[in-house]
Structures are given as structure tokens and as C-alpha cells.
Amino acid sequence: MTQYKDFSDDIKQKIYTIKAKLLDGQISLLDEDLVPIFDELRDSLNTLNINKYSKTYMEACELLDEKFRELVVLLNRLDEEKKFQEYLESEPSDKEILELIGDCWLQTFDLDYLSFDFLKESMEKLTHKISKPYQIQHPLQTRSKDKFILEVSKERFGQKMEEFFERIKEKLPCYFEELFENLPNQIEIYEKFVYILHLLQQGRLKYQKETKTVYL
Amino acid sequence: MNEVSMLMYLLSQRRNTFQIGATREEILKALNLTYKNKDIHFHDIIKNLADYLNPIGLHINFNPIDKHWYFNFDPELSNLISANPFQDKPKLAATLFSVLVASLTSTDAVKIGEIKKLRKKKGVLEDLKQLEKKGYLIINKDRNSVALTSLIGYQLDIQKLFSKLTLKLRKEKTKAD
Numbered sequence: 001m002t003q004y005k006d007f008s009d010d011i012k013q014k015i016y017t018i019k020a021k022l023l024d025g026q027i028s029l030l031d032e033d034l035v036p037i038f039d040e041l042r043d044s045l046n047t048l049n050i051n052k053y054s055k056t057y058m059e060a061c062e063l064l065d066e067k068f069r070e071l072v073v074l075l076n077r078l079d080e081e082k083k084f085q086e087y088l089e090s091e092p093s094d095k096e097i098l099e100l101i102g103d104c105w106l107q108t109f110d111l112d113y114l115s116f117d118f119l120k121e122s123m124e125k126l127t128h129k130i131s132k133p134y135q136i137q138h139p140l141q142t143r144s145k146d147k148f149i150l151e152v153s154k155e156r157f158g159q160k161m162e163e164f165f166e167r168i169k170e171k172l173p174c175y176f177e178e179l180f181e182n183l184p185n186q187i188e189i190y191e192k193f194v195y196i197l198h199l200l201q202q203g204r205l206k207y208q209k210e211t212k213t214v215y216l
Numbered sequence: 217m218n219e220v221s222m223l224m225y226l227l228s229q230r231r232n233t234f235q236i237g238a239t240r241e242e243i244l245k246a247l248n249l250t251y252k253n254k255d256i257h258f259h260d261i262i263k264n265l266a267d268y269l270n271p272i273g274l275h276i277n278f279n280p281i282d283k284h285w286y287f288n289f290d291p292e293l294s295n296l297i298s299a300n301p302f303q304d305k306p307k308l309a310a311t312l313f314s315v316l317v318a319s320l321t322s323t324d325a326v327k328i329g330e331i332k333k334l335r336k337k338k339g340v341l342e343d344l345k346q347l348e349k350k351g352y353l354i355i356n357k358d359r360n361s362v363a364l365t366s367l368i369g370y371q372l373d374i375q376k377l378f379s380k381l382t383l384k385l386r387k388e389k390t391k392a393d
Contacts, residue, residue, distance in 0.1 A: 013253075017255055020256055020258070020259055021255065024240050024258070024259070025280055025283060026240070081317075081321050082321075084317045084378070084381060085317060085321065085334065087317075088314055088334045089334065092310075094307050094310040094337075095306050097306065097309060097310040097313050098302065098306040098309045100313075100377070100381060100384070101300075101302075101313060101377060103291070104373045104376045105301070105371060106277065106288040106289070106291060106299060107289040108236055109289055110228050110286070110287070111230070
């Protein structure tokens with residue numbers, strides 16, 4: 001009975017390695033011996049693995065074709081190198097040579113000042129920003145006896161508000177802005193604004209939105 | 217740091233006057249590719265990066281002289297921005313071309329006498345000195361010879377140049393026949 005042997009994966013791996021080295025310019029197929037690959041295929045081929053081996057055989061043949069092409073190129077090139085010399089010996093003008101080379105120049109892209117340290121540092125800064133978002137710290141809450149955090153003397157506030165109310169009575173009705181005239185600073189404006197809000201809430205002052213007028 | 221940023225750094229670094237980018241071994245080491253199928257993975261990475269950069273007009277190229285992978289701008293763009301370093305110096309370009317052709321048939325450094333014979337023009341030595349200053353070749357005074365540096369491999373599409381020259385010669389031959 002035929003024993004099932006399958007070395008196709010190993011052989012394929014050898015073919016891929018040769019192809020990779022070829023693409024990389026490390027080797028020339030002309031220097032590569034392909035006979036061992038075909039020997040291995042022949043020696044391990046049998047009726048059970050023939051389907052799988054046929055694909056591997058095709059890949060090995062592609063490599064062989066490529067080797068023939070390289071040989072043709074080499075033979076042509078050997079001839080061409082002599083022709084290039086003959087071309088130069090025919091004394092072409094400098095302008096003609098310049099035109100010949102003209103569109104074969106390449107502009108390289110290189111950065112001699114972009115250091116690896118700079119890239120690394122940039123990456124670290126970026127990942128630092130992403131991984132550590134801003135954290136909101138909430139203040140500690142405490143309870144007062146009157147259930148208010150800010151304790152203000154009610155008597156004093158009321159007294160001051162009444163004094164303010166007496167003063168503005170004479171002006172009313174007037175524009176809302178006029179109630180803040182001649183106030184020396186922002187703190188005073190804020191204080192008087194709070195009194196007006198309280199008086200509005202108590203209904204002792206009224207405000208008409210359309211005309212921006214405060215009245216009694 | 218991912219593969220793309222690492223490759224961008226490796227392939228864009230200028231080492232010295234005539235060396236840019238990185239070799240395959242340096243790339244594999246930097247990416248820590250040490251396993252069995254690293255060669256296949258290496259080409260996948262290069263190909264994927266090339267596809268990624270193509271829309272912004274950058275190509276990945278291989279310098280066959282010093283085996284370095286590096287970036288270059290799209291050749292069409294190179295023409296637009298006048299990548300030709302010898303635009304107003306046809307004499308220098310012709311001498312460099314002569315050195316290139318002479319180097320093809322020689323496995324060792326090329327004798328200056330050979331260049332003079334090919335050029336058949338005056339001032340070849342002066343041209344060679346200027347080309348040395350620009351980093352394209354090194355003159356060996358003792359041996360009276362010149363050797364190309366790897367710079368030309370980065371700046372000139374040698375394959376394209378010789379294909380053009382071959383086509384030109386074939387056309388001329390067809391006309392003559």
C-alpha cells in the first residue's frame with residue numbers, strides 16, 4: 001500500500017523563501033540551484049498527494065521560467081553593455097546625453113533632522129494625553145444647621161435692602177440700567193442686583209421685559 | 217510606536233552624503249522580525265507601506281548599489297520639481313554617464329584613462345574632481361582610478377536609463393537597416 005507522504009508545504013516554503021530573497025535583491029536566480037526542489041517533488045510524489053503536489057509543481061515551474069528570463073536578460077545585457085560603450089565611442093554630444101538621462105532622475109525624500117527621539121517623545125506626549133483625561137474633583141459637602149452652606153445675617157441683609165428700596169423709590173419708574181448708575185464697582189452692582197431680585201420676588205418691584213422698565 | 221512610524225523613520229533617515237534609508241537587515245532588526253517567515257512578512261510590510269504612501273506621491277525604492285530601501289517622490293513629481301542635479305551642466309552629466317557605463321563592464325574600480333578614452337573630451341579629470349565633490353564618486357590617485365559611490369543609485373533610475381538607451385539604439389539600428 002502507498003504510504004501518504006506530503007512535503008508540499010515544506011517545498012512551498014522553500015519556493016517562497018527564494019521568491020522573497022529574489023524580490024529583495026539578495027540573490028539572483030542564476031545563482032540558485034532549483035534541481036533539489038524538483039528532486040524532492042519527484043521523490044515524494046505518489047497517487048495520494050498528486051492533487052496538492054501539482055500546485056506546488058506549478059509554482060516551482062514559475063520559478064524556473066523566471067530563471068530562464070533572467071538568463072535571457074543577462075545574455076542581452078552582456079551584449080548591451082558593449083553597445084553602451086559603442087554608443088559613447090560614437091561621440092554623442094553632451095546635450096544628447098543630458099536629454100537621455102533627463103527624466104530618469106529621482107527626487108529622494110529624506111529627513112536628516114527628524115530624530116527617533118523626537119518621534120518617540122511625540123508619541124509619548126500623544127498617548128499621555130489620550131490615556132489621562134481631565135478628572136473633575138468634587139468639593140466635600142458639609143451640612144449646616146440651617147441647611148445652608150453660606151450663612152448670612154438675615155437682619156443686616158434685610159436692612160440694607162430696605163435702605164436701597166427707599167432710595168430707588170423716587171426714581172421709579174425707570175429703566176433697569178438706571179438703577180445701577182453711579183455705582184463705583186462690580187461688587188456694588190452685584191449687591192444691588194441681588195436686592196432687586198429679592199424685591200421682584202416679594203412683588204414690591206415690577207419689571208416690564210418689553211420696555212426694560214422697573215416700576216412699583 | 218507602530219510599524220509604519222518605525223519604517224517612516226528608518227527609510228527617511230539620511231546617514232551621510234551618499235547614504236539614505238536602511239537595509240533589509242536593519243529593518244528586520246528594528247521591527248523585531250526574527251521568526252521563520254520574516255522574509256514574506258517583510259515584503260508585505262514594504263508593499264503595504266508603499267500602497268499607503270502612494271496617494272501622497274511617495275514611493276519606496278531600492279538602491280541596488282548599497283542595498284538600501286529608501287523613499288523617493290513620484291517620478292512625475294520629480295520631473296516637475298527638476299530633480300536633475302545637472303540641469304545646466306551637460307558636461308558633468310556626460311562624464312558621470314561615462315563612468316556609469318564603464319563601471320558596468322568592470323568589476324573593479326574604473327581606470328581614469330578608460331573614462332578619458334570613452335569621453336574623448338578635454339577636462340575629464342576636472343569633471344571627475346567636481347563629481348567627487350558632489351559625492352558621486354571617489355578618486356583613487358594612487359591607482360589612477362574612480363569608483364562610484366552609492367549616491368547615483370538613489371538619485372538615478374538606472375534601470376529606466378538603460379532601458380531608454382537600449383530602445384534608442386534599437387530604433388537607430390532599425391532605421392539604419
